[in-house]
Amino acid sequence: MSGSVDAHARGGAVPVVELAGAGFSYPDGPPVLRGVDLAVAGGRCLALLGRNGSGKTTLMRLLSGGLRCGEGRLLLDGEPVAYDRAGLTRLRTTVQLVVQDPDDQLFAASVAQDVSFGPMNLGLPEPEVRARVAGALDALDIAALADRPTHLLSYGQRKRAAIAGAVAMRPRVLVLDEPTAGLDPHGQERLLAVLERLGESGTTVVMATHDVDLALRWADDAAVLSPAGLRTGPVAELLADRGLLEGARLRRPWAMAAEEVLRARGLLESGSPGPRTPEELGRWAAPA
Ligand SMILES: Nc1ncnc2c1ncn2[C@@H]1O[C@H](COP(=O)(O)OP(=O)(O)O)[C@@H](O)[C@H]1O
Numbered sequence: 001m002s003g004s005v006d007a008h009a010r011g012g013a014v015p016v017v018e019l020a021g022a023g024f025s026y027p028d029g030p031p032v033l034r035g036v037d038l039a040v041a042g043g044r045c046l047a048l049l050g051r052n053g054s055g056k057t058t059l060m061r062l063l064s065g066g067l068r069c070g071e072g073r074l075l076l077d078g079e080p081v082a083y084d085r086a087g088l089t090r091l092r093t094t095v096q097l098v099v100q101d102p103d104d105q106l107f108a109a110s111v112a113q114d115v116s117f118g119p120m121n122l123g124l125p126e127p128e129v130r131a132r133v134a135g136a137l138d139a140l141d142i143a144a145l146a147d148r149p150t151h152l153l154s155y156g157q158r159k160r161a162a163i164a165g166a167v168a169m170r171p172r173v174l175v176l177d178e179p180t181a182g183l184d185p186h187g188q189e190r191l192l193a194v195l196e197r198l199g200e201s202g203t204t205v206v207m208a209t210h211d212v213d214l215a216l217r218w219a220d221d222a223a224v225l226s227p228a229g230l231r232t233g234p235v236a237e238l239l240a241d242r243g244l245l246e247g248a249r250l251r252r253p254w255a256m257a258a259e260e261v262l263r264a265r266g267l268l269e270s271g272s273p274g275p276r277t278p279e280e281l282g283r284w285a286a287p288a
């Protein structure tokens with residue numbers, strides 16, 4: 001049974017986008033994904049976790065329509081996606097993928113030109129394009145870089161410019177492939193603040209990462225790729241599952257280890273959540 005049927009049975013909303021029984025192999029290669037069910041619920045933050053080579057990028061390309069499932073199907077608002085021009089346009093205005101390396105995405109001379117490319121391609125009137133570009137640059141906190149040549153930007157700035165290009169399409173689902181990889185701690189914090197604001201304004205964000213601490217802190221839900229398949233659920237539940245983490249060859253989140261010690265020593269009441277960051281642990285440990 002597909003995830004959407006389960007969601008209906010639970011009384012939940014239809015997922016915005018969903019893979020049902022999805023399988024994929026590259027030409028002449030072994031299957032990368034098999035029988036994958038993944039429902040992306042509107043308004044939730046989803047972390048896609050897996051070690052290098054586990055299939056995160058492939059799965060994100062299936063979700064955003066860059067690759068097509070070999071088996072199974074992709075559903076948009078509960079309806080199978082048609083891979084014709086109209087169907088793909090509908091998919092791309094709903095789901096936007098930002099690839100891992102910004103240099104694979106940026107190509108125009110200036111930041112504003114690059115960010116305007118998608119909306120212009122939709123044939124939107126020029127004032128609307130300008131408004132979208134301004135909004136996207138603002139959302140990513142790079143309005144001051146609008147006229148800067150993209151090749152003169154820092155890596156973190158190029159990452160934000162690439163995300164702005166996707167945001168300018170006003171997608172309901174923003175899919176980010178390892179957006180924090182290569183950023184310094186300050187750059188990571190800035191990006192998380194941006195994602196938080198996008199989430200508050202109603203964008204659903206899916207992020208691929210192998211950073212379990214980041215996932216635990218940021219996500220509502222997790223999808224974990226391992227040789228046994230894809231497991232989905234609330235992030236705190238999945239990342240507390242040692243068997244799952246071992247199977248997926250993921251590290252145990254630092255916060256889970258800290259929480260276990262605190263509970264074992266009777267320092268954390270049952271039902272109250274443990275600290276999720278070193279800062280939270282610091283506040284928690286401070287004398288009242
Ligand atoms: N274009 C491609 N052609 C052939 N095999 C590929 C291609 N891209 C990825 N793969 C293979 O598919 C598997 C999953 O890769 P990928 O989806 O990139 O994983 P991840 O993003 O989790 O690192 C790997 O074994 C990888 O070598």
Ligand SMILES: [Mg+2]
Pocket residue numbers: 056057058100177
């Ligand atoms: Mg990848």
